Amino acid sequence: MPAQRDYITRAGWQMLRDEADHLWRTRRPAVVRALADAVAEGDRSENAEYIYRKKELREIDRRLRYLGRRLDQLVVADARPDDPGRVFFGARVTLIDEADHEHIYRIVGADETDAATGAISLHSPVARALLGRTVGDAVAVSLPGGQTEFEILAVAYPG
Structure with a gap:
């Protein structure tokens, strides 16, 4: 492997x-x-x-x-993906949860995570659930507080 x-x-x-x-x-x-x-x-x-x-x-x-x-x-990893509408490494993703709260995350490496800015690790449960998804997709994520469902509102690649 x-x-x-x-x-x-x-x-x-x-x-x-x-x-x-x-x-x-x-x-x-x-x-x-x-x-x-x-x-x-x-x-x-x-x-x-x-x-x-x-x-x-x-x-x-x-x-x-x-x-x-x-x-x-x-x-x-600083190359732009072929399909910028899909979530890949480096994406800034806007989500909405079941309670209509908006969340903005950026998928980054483990060495640069920062909860205050929304930078989450590529290996986190939320990031793993988002990878490869597109705007409008619903994603179920198992979090410590239980199962949560998000909908993807926007995907952008900064820089």
Whole structure:
């Protein structure tokens, strides 16, 4: 069975790349300088600044290793689909639920989900139910609160 690909939008990939650059070029050098200053103070066993900076440096290095591996694994999916009326990765989908509440979701990779902006993972129950559907389709989704039915009002691809 082939390995599952991890997709990400171009903007999401750039956000992770910018985070890695910021950590490497700005944050890490500042912590290394602060650590060197703490070492110059002498006794390291009771030096709270030294202990804190060592921990902070480990966390930065851990995040940099993760981002390096993750950026190599991700596949940027920024091509427009042949049928822009269907829901695929990167789509912004407007739905209406049974209570006539409107919901707007954007289907993105797991690394760029954000509930506040409506960015949901490609692997979420709602996204899986929407994939391949078109405007006017009714979709039943099993959510933690029970079965919910949505109707697709609009599909758009930003950018």
